[in-house]
Amino acid sequence: xxxxxxxxxxxxxxxxxxxxxxxxxxxxxxxxxxxxxxxxxxxxxxxxxxxxxxxxxxxxxxxxxxxxxxxxxxxxxxxxxxxxxxxxxxxxxxxxxxxxxxxxxxxxxxxxxxxxxxxxxxxxxxxxxxxxxxxxxxxxxxxxxxxxxxxxxxxxxxxxxxxxxxxxxxxxxxxxxxxxxxxxxxxxxxxxxxxxxxxxxxxxxxxxxxxxxxxxxxxxxxxxxxxxxxxxxxxxxxxxxxxxxxxxxxxxxxxxxxxxxxxxxxxxxxxxxxxxxxxxxxxxxxxxxxxxxxxxxxxxxxxxxxxxxxxxxxxxxxxxxxxxxxxxxxxxxxxxxxxxxxxxxxxxxxxxxxxxxxxxxxxxxxxxxxxxxxxxxxxxxxxxxxxxxxxxxxxxxxxxxxxxxxxxxxxxxxxxxxxxxxxx
Amino acid sequence: xxxxxxxxxxxxxxxxxxxxxxxxxxxxxxxxxxxxxxxxxxxxxxxxxxxxxxxxxxxxxxxxxxxxxxxxxxxxxxxxxxxxxxxxxxxxxxxxxxxxxxxxxxxxxxxxxxxxxxxxxxxxxxxxxxxxxxxxxxxxxxxxxxxxxxxxxxxxxxxxxxxxxxxxxxxxxxxxxxxxxxxxxxxxxxxxxxxxxxxxxxxxxxxxxxxxxxxxxxxxxxxxxxxxxxxxxxxxxxxxxxxxxxxxxxxxxxxxxxxxxxxxxxxxxxxxxxxxxxxxxxxxxxxxxxxxxxxxxxxxxxxxxxxxx
Numbered sequence: 001x002x003x004x005x006x007x008x009x010x011x012x013x014x015x016x017x018x019x020x021x022x023x024x025x026x027x028x029x030x031x032x033x034x035x036x037x038x039x040x041x042x043x044x045x046x047x048x049x050x051x052x053x054x055x056x057x058x059x060x061x062x063x064x065x066x067x068x069x070x071x072x073x074x075x076x077x078x079x080x081x082x083x084x085x086x087x088x089x090x091x092x093x094x095x096x097x098x099x100x101x102x103x104x105x106x107x108x109x110x111x112x113x114x115x116x117x118x119x120x121x122x123x124x125x126x127x128x129x130x131x132x133x134x135x136x137x138x139x140x141x142x143x144x145x146x147x148x149x150x151x152x153x154x155x156x157x158x159x160x161x162x163x164x165x166x167x168x169x170x171x172x173x174x175x176x177x178x179x180x181x182x183x184x185x186x187x188x189x190x191x192x193x194x195x196x197x198x199x200x201x202x203x204x205x206x207x208x209x210x211x212x213x214x215x216x217x218x219x220x221x222x223x224x225x226x227x228x229x230x231x232x233x234x235x236x237x238x239x240x241x242x243x244x245x246x247x248x249x250x251x252x253x254x255x256x257x258x259x260x261x262x263x264x265x266x267x268x269x270x271x272x273x274x275x276x277x278x279x280x281x282x283x284x285x286x287x288x289x290x291x292x293x294x295x296x297x298x299x300x301x302x303x304x305x306x307x308x309x310x311x312x313x314x315x316x317x318x319x320x321x322x323x324x325x326x327x328x329x330x331x332x333x334x335x336x337x338x339x340x341x342x343x344x345x346x347x348x349x350x351x352x353x354x355x356x357x358x359x360x361x362x363x364x365x366x367x368x369x370x371x372x373x374x375x376x377x378x379x380x381x382x383x384x385x386x387x388x389x390x391x392x393x394x395x396x397x398x399x400x401x402x403x404x405x406x407x408x409x410x411x412x413x414x415x416x417x418x419x420x421x422x423x424x
Numbered sequence: 425x426x427x428x429x430x431x432x433x434x435x436x437x438x439x440x441x442x443x444x445x446x447x448x449x450x451x452x453x454x455x456x457x458x459x460x461x462x463x464x465x466x467x468x469x470x471x472x473x474x475x476x477x478x479x480x481x482x483x484x485x486x487x488x489x490x491x492x493x494x495x496x497x498x499x500x501x502x503x504x505x506x507x508x509x510x511x512x513x514x515x516x517x518x519x520x521x522x523x524x525x526x527x528x529x530x531x532x533x534x535x536x537x538x539x540x541x542x543x544x545x546x547x548x549x550x551x552x553x554x555x556x557x558x559x560x561x562x563x564x565x566x567x568x569x570x571x572x573x574x575x576x577x578x579x580x581x582x583x584x585x586x587x588x589x590x591x592x593x594x595x596x597x598x599x600x601x602x603x604x605x606x607x608x609x610x611x612x613x614x615x616x617x618x619x620x621x622x623x624x625x626x627x628x629x630x631x632x633x634x635x636x637x638x639x640x641x642x643x644x645x646x647x648x649x650x651x652x653x654x655x656x657x658x659x660x661x662x663x664x665x666x667x668x669x670x671x672x673x674x675x676x677x678x679x680x681x682x683x684x685x686x687x688x689x690x691x692x693x694x695x696x697x698x699x700x701x702x703x704x705x706x707x708x709x710x711x712x713x714x715x716x717x718x719x720x721x722x723x724x725x726x727x728x729x730x731x732x733x
Binding site for chain 2: 001004005007008011012015257258259261262263264265266267268423424
């Protein structure tokens with residue numbers, strides 16, 4: 001019976017060319033355009049969470065880390081959340097790297113041993129850098145922003161070191177200072193050390209290269225085209241929601257034409273009817289995502305075949321949840337026009353909040369948290385785990401549980417809303 | 425004795441303040457075609473929808489072959505042809521039939537053959553694979569009926585099945601219904617058209633304001649309501665004076681705005697007497713018609729309204 005409903009709708013889809021186009025071609029066109037144009041968003045204002053490891057433990061490194069902590073654009077964590085700030089719970093190089101790999105932080109900074117001795121380097125010293133930035137380039141913005149901020153903080157928090165290094169360079173390439181000059185300088189540097197570390201120093205705006213930083217990508221170095229998988233997931237989910245809402249609208253047409261009444265006068269119950277529609281919508285949604293990712297693999301470097309099991313798991317749960325969402329909208333709307341208005345509004349807002357339009361890491365922390373109420377965010381996070389973090393299948397459980405629970409809840413809501421079509 | 429295809433007793437149903445069914449008691453016998461006549465809003469469709477299980481009566485009892493209307497067994501035995509063209513417009517007639525055949529629980533092996541048989545019955549085989557929304561109105565009507573019979577129901581509910589249909593298609597539909605009758609299918613037939621009811625139905629029930637006000641064969645209805653075999657319609661072209669109305673009413677007449685419909689048994693004797701009443705009340709006679717008593721006159725006599733009002 002359920003299969004019969006699904007098969008009828010499949011036959012309908014073949015006749016509805018506009019619906020067919022919307023379902024399969026438009027998402028691909030959109031995806032291609034976005035993939036070609038995506039050059040990195042700008043102008044984001046948010047606090048970047050950063051794990052900081054101080055291996056040097058010098059007075060200078062402490063001042064540097066403290067100043068980082070006062071930087072309004074950063075949310076510095078020197079110890080693991082919930083563990084207090086005791087030494088035992090502090091991040092170390094490997095745990096910080098792990099946290100980045102897990103997606104808890106976009107970047108982790110390790111202040112290496114020897115930083116306090118020579119924090120500032122003018123010109124090519126030949127020594128290896130003693131600041132290491134571990135980055136997850138799934139977020140291409142955060143590492144670049146942090147790199148710039150490190151230069152700024154070095155300048156403003158360690159003016160004495162900047163001056164010392166400058167004088168050392170002068171002595172090296174010019175003439176050594178006299179003892180009297182050195183004494184006076186030492187006195188001035190002492191004042192600088194005692195001064196306000198947060199105050200802007202002359203030239204800070206152009207302080208690039210004062211501190212040498214080595215950046216290491218902990219995840220994406222070997223990936224061909226990482227942004228494409230994220231785009232495919234983000235746009236795919238958004239279009240899934242749109243097409244599910246549109247296809248769910250067949251319910252409204254059936255009600256208006258009297259066909260729904262007639263179906264319910266046969267042996268088909270409302271529960272079976274909705275389940276049949278869910279089966280059909282989910283099948284179309286799975287096909288949409290598969291086609292989208294195959295397209296992505298063919299033309300935009302999405303590594304689909306390498307991540308097939310995880311992709312299938314996420315595709316099925318995402319398809320189920322978005323189809324149930326479409327059913328709820330259709331059951332809640334009295335006319336097609338209502339459905340169009342309601343679905344446009346909800347889906348666009350959900351997509352904006354949930355990371356389908358703009359990656360969530362560009363949004364403020366509050367909006368990022370708010371985004372977790374959307375199906376988009378959970379689906380995209382799941383695809384991210386599969387394609388970006390390459391996590392084992394079982395690590396998808398939070399996304400799978402949330403999306404399946406959302407599907408069950410939405411289906412129950414749709415059934416309840418559809419009570420208006422039950423026998424009067 | 426086997427349970428009848430439809431047994432309704434004291435059915436009532438209200439929608440808000442409006443009482444759609446007001447104590448309907450009606451039985452449809454096996455193999456019988458029962459015409460349910462009534463003006464718009466009389467309760468015909470509400471009764472049919474109750475039989476289909478799409479309306480839950482507030483009180484009374486209703487059974488189909490002994491089953492409750494919502495029972496799955498009742499659904500299998502019952503076919504419903506709603507007043508609207510309730511089909512999938514983008515699907516072909518064959519696909520519509522197959523879909524509804526599956527909804528009625530036909531197995532995959534049987535549904536294709538059933539569709540083929542039903543297409544032939546409805547004379548739609550040649551257009552079986554076109555889109556339904558591209559068929560003519562008459563063809564859509566035939567398909568609408570065919571979809572209700574794909575599973576060979578023992579009871580068929582036909583709700584105004586010939587509305588908006590050209591005479592040729594109407595004849596074809598009458599032919600389809602005659603075939604169903606010959607197969608022993610019990611049919612509840614609602615219509616506005618007296619001639620349809622007279623031609624097709626074994627028995628007629630007249631419903632008005634949610635009540636069955638008459639139930640019987642055509643002859644029984646004429647005899648029990650008019651008592652005479654003919655009716656004389658006298659139209660004065662202006663409102664009839666009260667005195668004349670009273671005298672005509674004594675002869676069992678039904679009044680319209682400017683006309684009276686009077687049952688007559690012996691025209692040669694009764695017609696001059698009636699015309700004499702007009703003459704005495706100084707009321708002009710603009711038009712005069714003598715006709716055999718029909719369901720139309722029964723209906724008018726019972727409700728004071730024309731059926732199509």
